């Protein structure tokens with residue numbers, strides 16, 4: 001069975017309260033990471049309908065500080081499903097007073113679906129539809145290989161797609 005990327009979309013809107021801020025009165029990075037992990041896990045669960053655990057958090061970027069009182073929207077969607085693991089993108093936006101929104105953060109998570117014995121279990125494949133979904137789907141294998149290399153789970157020599165992208169002339 002295959003599922004569309006859009007079926008995993010999860011959205012959450014929050015206001016930044018004082019207990020989520022650092023000494024500069026802006027959103028504490030650890031709080032934002034926890035929010036992103038939660039919404040990403042919901043998205044992964046929507047895709048596979050299984051218990052999921054966070055295997056890796058990659059490419060977290062904090063591009064703009066978010067002030068106390070600002071309204072933040074997190075959007076998570078599965079970008080690709082492999083055998084038991086899923087890559088989930090989380091895009092974070094801040095709402096301006098005129099109603100427009102500005103993207104301020106992005107993170108890429110990897111979740112693994114597990115069975116009752118906590119062993120990885122097979123999940124449905126993902127169908128990307130929009131241009132962005134297709135772009136993220138196409139590049140996900142390289143990111144999976146990079147994540148596995150950094151975790152010491154894959155020999156760099158065996159990361160063929162990653163090597164081809166980094167060193168196209170080899």
Ligand SMILES: CC(C)(COP(=O)(O)OP(=O)(O)OC[C@H]1O[C@@H](n2cnc3c(N)ncnc32)[C@H](O)[C@@H]1OP(=O)(O)O)[C@@H](O)C(=O)NCCC(=O)NCCS
Pocket residue numbers: 052053054055056081082083084085086110112114118120144147148151153
């Ligand atoms: C994640 C976990 C289930 C993987 O179990 P494992 O026995 O090592 O399983 P495998 O080596 O077969 O890997 C399972 C899948 O995870 C992927 N994976 C594991 N570590 C990864 C990493 N660092 N980056 C990307 N993918 C990873 C593997 O590539 C594999 O994907 P595939 O089946 O889609 O090809 C296990 O390591 C675990 O339980 N970790 C703790 C999770 C946790 O507590 N998270 C925080 C709280 S939710």
